Amino acid sequence: MPSSRGSSVARRPRRPRPKPGPGSPPATPTRSRSEGLRRRARRRWRNPPVSPPQSQVTAMQIALSSLRPGHHPDAPAGVVNVRKTGRDAGLEALAASINTLGLIQPLVVVPGGDGYHYVVDGNRRHAALESLVAAGKLEPHSKVPATECDAGIAREAGLAANINQSPMHEADQVEAYAELRRAGMKEKDIAARFGQPVAQVRKLLALGGVSPAVLDAWRAGKVRAEDVRTFTLAPSHADQDRVLAAVLKDGRTWSIREKLCLDGSVGHLLSYVGAKAYKAAGGTVVEDLFGGSDVVSDRALLQRLVDERLDAECERRAKEGWGWAAKGADLAPGWRWSWPRLKDGQRPFSAEEQARYDELQAYLDADDDDATDEAIAAAHAEVAAIEAAARIPLGAEDRARSGVVVTLGADGKIAVEPYVVRPEDVPAKPEPAAPAEPEEKGLSSALIDRLSEQATRAVQATLPSSPKAGLAILLAGALCEHRGAGPVHVTLGGLGGAQAQLHNTGSFDAVLAGLLARPVDELLEVAAVVAGHAVNLHHYNRSAPATRPSALALMGALDPDAMKTALDDAFDGEGFFKAAPKGVILQIVEEVLGEAEARRVKDHKKSDLVRFAVASVLPTGWLPAEIRHPGYDGPGSARPAEQTLAAAA
Structure with missing residues (x-):
């Protein structure tokens, strides 16, 4: 086999191996160089190196006009938009962010062979870019960063991009918003940059502005998001840390509001008086951005301002001819359902009205299957008109003999209850005739x-x-x-x-x-x-x-x-004798004072007998x-x- 180093490179002379002496371990079998190369080649074949297919991925700048979404019907085979749910969610905020900061993460695209590139990963970003083009904030031929890949790995690329992304913890998000505010950025600028309503940005900044210890507890799952919302009402980080330590110790996170010494809801009181008027009187307000349970520094001051306004309203109503006007809070408990009200009067029907009224009632009471809904509705309307014509409305004299009650509702608006009659103004009823004395001898x-x-x-x-x-x-x-x-x-x-x-x-x-x-x-x-x-x-x-x-x-x-x-x-001796039957009283007189005394007073009236028993029997200790x-x-x-x-x- 020829050398991989070339024939011009001289071979290094082999080092002579020592001969084993007596007692030496057996020598390891020698291995030729060519055999070692073959073994290394086999290892590389079994465990190939992991590296991206550089020939299949290309970074580029691409014009928006040549982009189409991955779910476009003309997309090449294998190109899909794996996200099918929530494609259009939050596009306005995403577009605002791209408009401010640019496209931070490149799109992943696949060429289609028809002059267009189809987006594999980043279809929501592509839709946000299209909305900026439609709004005139970007030119159609503006170029954006993209990464081109082969159609063969398109589905895998889109799936991996969506699966591997990790959502940011909400505590980290709100803290990042708070850092922008501390850096000098205004609320409206933050809202514009991230496409959020200003009211929502205020909530995020309030959450991010709580104590770092509260944020850490939120990240660790020791408190919930709703608990952090309650902490935003605390006057200082020191108070937040004190209460946080207490609830982490006893586990009673539901008592955070109580431990922060926050009063019950004063929203309706503040709505009636107005936050501006309350602040002008020396109070301060911590707005509850999440639940409407605003916190005030001086509830007594707020209540005094409410009472002053309600008293002025009562004075104004009294000048309208009412016999009296009062706040509901100043009246006896139960006035709303126990005090009577004056009602409109009713004159007798004329002969014609009575005849027509009876005719209509007979028609409505009849079980007529041919009656139409329109005819029935017209009959009801005519009945109501006859009753209204005979009604005698309450007038100035009725106002003078009744009053008006002013109350403040839970919505911060006053309600006026007219024609209320106080118990002391109700005409006294004649005393009923005394019932016959019971014949029974026992106690009730x-x-x-x-x-x-x-x-x-x-x-x-x-x-x-x-x-x-x-x-x-x-x-x-x-x-x-x-x-x-x-x-x-x-x-x-x-x-x-x-x-x-x-x-x-x-x-x-x-x-x-x-x-x-x-x-x-x-x-x-x-x-x-x-x-x-x-x-x-x-x-x-x-x-x-x-x-x-x-x-x-x-x-x-x-x-x-x-x-x-x-x-x-x-x-209660007197009460006892008044309630006891006459026969029982006579038995008691006989038991205490003797039979002769009982015979002497047996013909007394009940009232006289009661007075006698109170004067003569009770002093004995009976x-x-x-x-x-x-x-x-x-x-x-x-x-x-x-x-x-x-x-x-």
């Missing part, structure tokens, strides 16, 4: 409910003086069977329990640590108060407290003197049997009769 369910409530309040007032009993009651209510039917509801479902302000603020572990730091005596007092708000002596079957062993056991566990004092304070506790010692108990009579005297 409503009266037993009132007594149960009074006994409940007495127990609640007594429990703080019996803290040990309070703790026992509380635990018994938690451990006994059928807790819903017992007298203690540990869920604080007792009388007034749901409204009790007993809950500490803070997490469970913080509240627990605070309670553990207290001595046992203080815990017992706390338990007694909690137990009081769990008590409810009402019963589902309307039975009286003193008839139920559980209620009696509860009241008997308390200090008797304190229970007696609390029941005396809670019991309580209805339905709420007598185990420590009760008044009339009807085991105490001597002379003590009762002495109390009555």
Whole structure:
């Protein structure tokens, strides 16, 4: 085989190999040079070098007029636009960017043999360039950079270009926008360069202007885009970093707004007053670009400006002849649905109107299959016209005896509710005739409910003086069977329990640590108060407290003197006698003052009998049997009769 170096190059003399001595390892077989060349050739054939086919790719400048999209019907075989979805999305912004910065990434094209080149990769860029030509911003023969390739690799080139591109993280995008703004570029210039509305650019700049720590947390997936939008309302990066550290620690990203101490929405208030007027009064506004929940520096100032404008509106309305005008916020809760309104009057129909009205109603009520939609609509319109003609509208006198309420709606616009009548202006109705006195001898369910409530309040007032009993009651209510039917509801479902302000603020572990730091005596007092708000002596079957062993056991566990004092304070004796039947009152007089006294007053009127019982029975310390506790010692108990009579005297 001839030498690859040429025959003129002398061969290098071989180095003599030493002969192996005794104990030497066997010599490696020698290999000829030609055999080594053949082995290297075989390795190159099995693993050919990876390099682009330079003969198939050519950089060039090409005129726009000679370009066609890859999905053009005349494109050569194998040339396609692999992107079929979203070809036209965002072309306006892309065109604005190309117009400002030029075509940064060359098009990849394939010659068609008909004088045109067909775009394999970059069809959206090509469409944006065409739109610039149509707008007169580029000449049709303007040249753009392109890379020409063979039709054989056209599909692969387009597919690779679309698959291998990696979208930019949104945090990186907004930070880049913010850097442009910090470099001195104005919002409208950024919008023009990238084909974005100015309002959208303002949002991007707000996001990019948050703390770098917030942006890093966004990139790392620790906060969401909506969380970053909330951070844009913070007054400083220091506040953002403080709240970010807190939410990353407790994981409560939903509490960012709360931790930033941002008030509830004031958008409707600010819309009514106007941001300019609020700023002129000394306030500052942080605009919420994403949700309309603007933040103001002084909500009290804003509310004062709103009230001043509403008061002025009320004064203006009052001069129109209304009896009164007021803001809805100044009225009693529930005025909107509980206060009456004046309505238009209605005169009687004339004979002709009544006849025609009845005729039309009969026609509309009839089941006539031949009636057309037009005829039915005309009948309804005529009925409405007859009713409108007979309507008597409200006038000046009606305004004078009613008022107008001015409210501010959620849209920042005022609403006026006319002809509202205050409760004190409603004419008093005559007192109805007194109903016949009931013949039944027992107490009504409503009266037993009132007594149960009074006994409940007495127990609640007594429990703080019996803290040990309070703790026992509380635990018994938690451990006994059928807790819903017992007298203690540990869920604080007792009388007034749901409204009790007993809950500490803070997490469970913080509240627990605070309670553990207290001595046992203080815990017992706390338990007694909690137990009081769990008590409810009402019963589902309307039975009286003193008839139920559980209620009696509860009241008997308390200090008797304190229970007696609390029941005396809670019991409404006059109200009881007014609601009780006459026969029941006479039985009570007989029980407390004797049979002779009951016979003497049995013919009294109910009102006179009530006054007698209030003056003579209540001073004895008497309580209805339905709420007598185990420590009760008044009339009807085991105490001597002379003590009762002495109390009555």
